[in-house]
Amino acid sequence: MHEHGTESIKPGEKIVIIGNPNVGKSVIFGLLTGRYATVSNYPGTTVTLTTGSYNMGGVDTQVMDTPGVNTLIPMSEDEVVTRDILLKESIRLVVQVADAKNLSRGLLITIQLAEMGLPFVLVLNMWDESNSRGIHIDVEKLAAAIGTMIIPAIAVEKKGLKELREVLSQRIYPSISINYGGVVEGGIRELETLLPEVNISKRAISLMLLAGDESLKPWLKDHVSMSVIRRIESIRREIQDKFYEPLGYVINQIRLKRCERILADVVSRYHTGRSTITARLGNWAMHPVWGIPVLLIVLFLMYEFVGVIGAQTLVDLLENTLFGSYINPYMTTMVSTFIPDSFFKDLLVGEYGIITMALTYSIAIILPIVGTFFIAFGILEDSGYLPRLAIMVHKIFKSMGLHGKAVLPMVLGLGCDTMATLTARIMETRKERIIVTLLLALGVPCSAQLGVILGMLGGVSFTVTLLWASIIMFVLFFVGYMASKVIKGEESDFVFDIPPLRVPVLSNILFKTLSRIKWYLNEAVPLFIVGTLILFTLDKLGVLKVIEVFASPIVVNFLGLPQKATDAFLIGFLRRDYGAAGLYALATAGQLNPNQILVSLVTITLFVPCVANLLVMIKERGPKTAIAIVAFIFPFAFLVGGVLNFALNMLGVRL
């Protein structure tokens, strides 16, 4: 089995990077290809596949970064994707990345890769962390046990990269193999005769089939006849009958036992006797008591950074100084001089103008908030705090049919709901994804909206701010709870590994923030422009006035707001932060009393965030679900606003 080869690269052959979640695959991918990929600490963030190219001996070879897996018998969508790549792609070399301090979990994958008969190298990343924990790994012994090249590395410091590049051109087939005992081995031999030739070994596929891998069914249907599938099923059942436990579990246990034996041979531990500050902080951050002050401190720092530095200082600088004093007056003069036609003039620099509204808004107000938020979020991600946050809030989410992991899209939603809706994919079941999407669309205000709303509430009183926040949180919780009862489907298990708390690497955070800002500029800004154009058209056609006539009775009678507020809600259909901004203008003009401010803000907060968010909902959850969510949200938002107005009047509350 032991083969070394440097035969020339065939076109289309790929290098595939594989490993457990959180082991630094994306960092190594970035180092090899030079292209950026999101580096994250939260389990399963690499949901989308990233490809890049690596120059190997003058030939551009495609490199694929795969979603993190714990086993190649898939249990999640991510794992199906990774397994399918191995099954279907033409593979030059697999680069397996493992966490040196959690070697046993990496070895479980190593064994499965070896069984597939794929050439691979094993990178032992985070070598420094394992050393500081008093773990010593005998690399040569391990290499001999597996029969492949092993490279210790510290990817974030680019250590081990040179060695990795040197072995990339080689193809080494590992020699490790496992005997699963007479019964299972007999089954493997029988199954092997029924399977077609593919690029991974029949033995590996036989083991997957024995383990009861349902996700292999579609592939099987394409490759063998129905009668063969039935034959395979009966062989599997025959063998399963001989075991008390599920076969997949039996096979996994044999593999894990083998891993343990290898580890006992190559890993030695010495006591370092010191617990580092980060380790202690990591424990406090998920402690039932100390975790709460830590959470409050994190929230406070985030508010100071995003809410004060981003939303106040930077926005002021950009909006009032750059756009207000320079760009907008200058552009208005320019446009007025060169374009005499008032229609086109308004299109660019009018009330709903592309420059004066769309660009001012998206660049001067939202960009600084979103930018600082992305930096803060990147730090939280890379420090390993997010999984601890998930632990702290698990119980709240559990009552909503979700689990602690759902906090990740929620926090991201405070930055941008559209982006957060994309990350709802980290939830494992359809039901959980729908609930997360619904809650994001319903009541998690994005940074743009939050900036406007807090500015407006800050002008009234702290009580009103607190009331607004409590009502929104209660509505979210209530809707989440009801949704978990109404929506059918499974809930997934809450079990995941907690990465150690780390000091984030600045360059990674900068990279990540830049790519997210790039995403924002490419995806979100055009939608701002489209939204503004729609408004501009509606305004020019006089449609806004017509809808206003029909909608104003609801706004005036049911919500108890002035007729002018209708305008704001109409705009709110397109972007709720635009709507909030409209209300802001009304409030500063003194046309809303504190009661009306509260009612109008609660109503607009519960609107669907924006057109972009709607499009992403359609793309991610399908048109039917998306339309159902929207059809629920708008009437519900008005209902909550109306009930609130009614309650305030009944109780005679004057805020």
Place this chain on the structure above:
Amino acid sequence: MDYQKSKEQRLEEDRVDEILELIWTLIEDGEATADKIIKRSEDPQAARLLNDIESKGLISTDHGSGGVAFKETGERMAGEIIRRHRIAERLLSEVFELDDRQIEDHACELEHTHVLGQVVVDSICTFLGHPPTCPHGKAIPRGECCKKFSQEVKPLVGSLTDLHIGEEAKIVFISSKYHARLDRLSSLGIIPGSVIRLHQKQPTYVIRIGETELALDKDLAKEIFVKKV
């Protein structure tokens, strides 16, 4: 013929078992009178049976109040039956997760001496960590094994949720109905044989296996059975 006879004997034994069991539970509830026993018994010849076992010296009846009490032999026999029944209930509910209806049916079968012998009962008791009560909260009479155990203090096998924070234990078995859950846990290294250390129980369970820290929900922790090391 001989077989036939022993079968009849066994049937008679079973009937005695049933009535002793009934008397035990009525005594627990403080309402063991002859009238009540005859009323509650499913045996059409309950009155005859009561006379039989009284003449055999298993129980005594107070003729004034009609109150029934165990004599020493009777109490020991009834205690063993109750113990078998409740240990069986515990096994069926905790390890096999049967529903209440099935638990009751099967436990009633298992309570007889000729089904579960003394040694087996004690082994199951030890395996379950000498549970003090049945799933319904009624006391399980202690057996020989429990007396030995109370000197050693450590229960052998218990749920992860029974472990104290900071304790180390070895996983003995995982009793989950869901294959996918077993697979997921095993891919994270939670398999029988792994040594775990319990870090915290709130807000979620946090355990450490080797160098990996894992967070898991209480629902999952309940299904992991461990033995302290």
